[in-house]
Amino acid sequence: MSDIVNSNLRHQQNSKEKKQPVPISPVLRITISALVIIGLWQSIVVIFEMPSFILPAPLAVFERLIERHEVLLKHTLVTAQEIVFGLLLGLFMGLFFALQMLLFKPVKHWLLPILIASQAIPVFAIAPVLMLWLGYGIASKIVMAALIIFFPVTTCCYDGLRNTPTGYLDLAKTMGATKLQMLRHIQLPASLPTLASGIRVAVVIAPIGAVAGEWVGSSAGLGYLMLQANARMMIDEMFAALLILSALSVLLYFVTDKALKKLIPWEK
Amino acid sequence: MLMSSSSLAMLEPENGKDSLAVSMTITKGYLRYNDSTTPVLSNLNMVMPAGQWTCILGRSGCGKTSMLRYLAGLLDQQVTWSGELSINANNREQPDFSNQIAYMAQQDLLLPWLSVLDNVTLSSKFGAETSKADKDKAQFLLAKVGLADNAHRFPQHLSGGMRQRVALARTLMQDKPVVLMDEPFSALDAVTRYRLQDLACELLKDKTVVLITHEPQEAIRLADHIYIMQGNPAGAERLQVPSTATPRPFDAECAQLQQQIMTCLAQEYGAEYE
Numbered sequence: 001m002s003d004i005v006n007s008n009l010r011h012q013q014n015s016k017e018k019k020q021p022v023p024i025s026p027v028l029r030i031t032i033s034a035l036v037i038i039g040l041w042q043s044i045v046v047i048f049e050m051p052s053f054i055l056p057a058p059l060a061v062f063e064r065l066i067e068r069h070e071v072l073l074k075h076t077l078v079t080a081q082e083i084v085f086g087l088l089l090g091l092f093m094g095l096f097f098a099l100q101m102l103l104f105k106p107v108k109h110w111l112l113p114i115l116i117a118s119q120a121i122p123v124f125a126i127a128p129v130l131m132l133w134l135g136y137g138i139a140s141k142i143v144m145a146a147l148i149i150f151f152p153v154t155t156c157c158y159d160g161l162r163n164t165p166t167g168y169l170d171l172a173k174t175m176g177a178t179k180l181q182m183l184r185h186i187q188l189p190a191s192l193p194t195l196a197s198g199i200r201v202a203v204v205i206a207p208i209g210a211v212a213g214e215w216v217g218s219s220a221g222l223g224y225l226m227l228q229a230n231a232r233m234m235i236d237e238m239f240a241a242l243l244i245l246s247a248l249s250v251l252l253y254f255v256t257d258k259a260l261k262k263l264i265p266w267e268k
Numbered sequence: 269m270l271m272s273s274s275s276l277a278m279l280e281p282e283n284g285k286d287s288l289a290v291s292m293t294i295t296k297g298y299l300r301y302n303d304s305t306t307p308v309l310s311n312l313n314m315v316m317p318a319g320q321w322t323c324i325l326g327r328s329g330c331g332k333t334s335m336l337r338y339l340a341g342l343l344d345q346q347v348t349w350s351g352e353l354s355i356n357a358n359n360r361e362q363p364d365f366s367n368q369i370a371y372m373a374q375q376d377l378l379l380p381w382l383s384v385l386d387n388v389t390l391s392s393k394f395g396a397e398t399s400k401a402d403k404d405k406a407q408f409l410l411a412k413v414g415l416a417d418n419a420h421r422f423p424q425h426l427s428g429g430m431r432q433r434v435a436l437a438r439t440l441m442q443d444k445p446v447v448l449m450d451e452p453f454s455a456l457d458a459v460t461r462y463r464l465q466d467l468a469c470e471l472l473k474d475k476t477v478v479l480i481t482h483e484p485q486e487a488i489r490l491a492d493h494i495y496i497m498q499g500n501p502a503g504a505e506r507l508q509v510p511s512t513a514t515p516r517p518f519d520a521e522c523a524q525l526q527q528q529i530m531t532c533l534a535q536e537y538g539a540e541y542e
Contacts, residue, residue: 167377170342174371175442177394185393189381266380266424 056236064236078220082210086145094153102161123148127216141213148209149202156198160191193267196260203256288445289318290357297351310501321477323487326497370442372449376435378423385419388437409437429460449479469515484529489515
C-alpha cells in the first residue's frame with residue numbers, strides 16, 4: 001500500500017519537475033559560456049586569418065599553458081598572494097576607518113572629504129611612488145590592491161553601520177545597552193549584508209591593483225610575466241597568463257560569494 | 269537534563285525576584301515637534317495603575333506613539349516634552365524608571381543573525397553573562413508561547429505570528445514590571461492576533477502594561493483602563509470599561525463601548541474633513 005502511495009508521490013514529483021525548466025548548475029553554466037567564447041575566438045582566428053603575434057589560436061595558448069605550467073604556476077602564486085593580502089589589508093583599513101567615522105563625528109567631517117578627494121588621484125599614478133617607497137617586491141603590490149579597494153569597502157561599511165534599522169537600536173536602548181554593546185551586538189552584525197556587497201566589489205577590483213602594480217615595476221607575478229612575454233613577442237604566453245588571471249578572479253569571486261552567503265544567511 | 273515541575277516553577281517570572289508593582293501618572297503632559305509651532309499633546313493627564321493594562325486609542329498622528337516613546341526613554345532631540353511623570357514602585361516614589369521597562373513594537377524586531385533562543389535571551393547580552401539558568405528560562409518561556417521546538421531555528425524561517433510570539437517571549441525574559449507595547453499585534457491576521465492577545469493577556473497579567481492600539485476591539489478585549497487621545501492638541505479622555513476579567517468575551521456592554529469609541533474617534537476625523 002505504502003509502495004503505491006510512494007510511487008504515486010514520485011510520479012507527481014516527476015511530472016512537476018518536467019514542467020519546470022531544468023536548473024543548470026553554475027559550474028555547468030560557466031563551462032558552457034567558456035566554450036562559447038573559445039569557439040568565437042577560434043572562429044575569429046580562422047575567418048580573419050589572424051597572425052599568431054596578434055591573436056594566437058586557443059589551442060596554441062593551451063599548448064603554451066601546459067608546456068610552461070611550472071613558470072606560470074610560480075608567477076600565479078605571487079599574484080594570488082598579492083591579491084589575498086591586499087584584500088585583507090584593504091578590508092581591515094576600510095573597516096577601521098568606517099568605525100572611526102561612525103564613533104567620532106569630527107573624524108568623519110575631516111576624513112570624508114579627503115577620502116573622496118583621494119579618489120580623484122588614479123591609483124596607477126601613485127604606483128611609481130609606491131615602488132620607490134616599498135620596493136619591487138610583493139609589499140608595493142599589496143598596498144596597491146589595498147588602496148584600490150579601500151574606498152568602496154569604507155563607504156559600504158560606513159553606510160551599513162549608519163543605517164541600522166532604528167527599531168533594533170530602540171530595542172537595545174530599552175534593554176540598557178551601552179554604546180559599545182550596541183555597536184558589537186547590533187550595528188556590526190546589522191551592517192554585514194551591506195559590507196558583503198562592498199567585499200564582492202573589492203574581490204573583483206583587487207586583482208586590477210595587483211597587476212597594475214606588477215606592470216609598473218616588479219620581478220615576479222602574472223603582470224610581470226605578461227610584460228616580458230609581450231616584449232619577446234610571445235603572445236601565446238601572454239594570453240596564457242591572461243587566461244590564468246581571469247580564472248583566478250572568477251574563482252576568487254565565486255569562493256567569496258559562497259562564503260558570504262554561508263556566513264550571512266539572512267542577506268537578501 | 270530533565271527539570272522537575274517545581275524547578276520549572278522557580279523559573280516563572282512572577283516567582284523570580286521579588287516583583288515590583290509600578291504605577292505611572294502623567295500630569296500636564298505637553299509635546300511639540302521642534303519643526304512645528306503647534307503642540308501635538310497638551311494638558312495630557314493619565315494614570316496607569318500598577319499590575320493592570322492601560323490601552324490608549326487615538327487616530328494616527330495624535331501623538332500616542334510619541335507618548336509611549338517618552339515613557340520608554342526613546343524620545344529624540346527633535347521633540348520637546350514637558351510635563352510631570354511620577355513613578356510609584358511598591359508605594360514609593362521613584363525619580364525614574366531605572367531599567368524597569370520592556371518594550372514591544374509593531375515589528376517583532378527579531379535579530380536575523382541570532383537563533384530564536386538567542387533572540388529571547390538578547391537582554392542578557394547587555395547585562396549579566398548568560399548562564400545556564402537563563403537558557404533554561406528562555407526555553408521554558410518558548411514552551412509557554414508554544415515554540416519549544418523552534419529554539420534553534422532562525423527568525424526568517426518563522427511566520428509573522430510565530431515571530432511576534434518570540435518577541436513576546438523575549439519581553440517576558442526581560443521580566444520588567446512595566447511593559448510598553450506599540451501596536452504589537454497590528455501586523456497579524458485576525459485569528460493569529462486573537463490568539464496572541466489571549467497569550468499576552470495571560471502571561472503579562474501581573475505587569476503594568478501600556479498598550480497603544482488603533483483597534484477598538486483590541487482595547488475592549490484587553491484593557492483594564494481605556495484612554496482616548498483626541499483634540500488638537502490632543503489630551504486624553506478616560507472611558508468606563510466593563511469590570512469583567514480580561515480577555516473579555518464580546519457582549520452587549522462591549523458593543524456599546526465600541527460604539528462609544530467609534531463615535532469619539534469619528535468626531536476627530538469629522539473635524540479633519542470639514
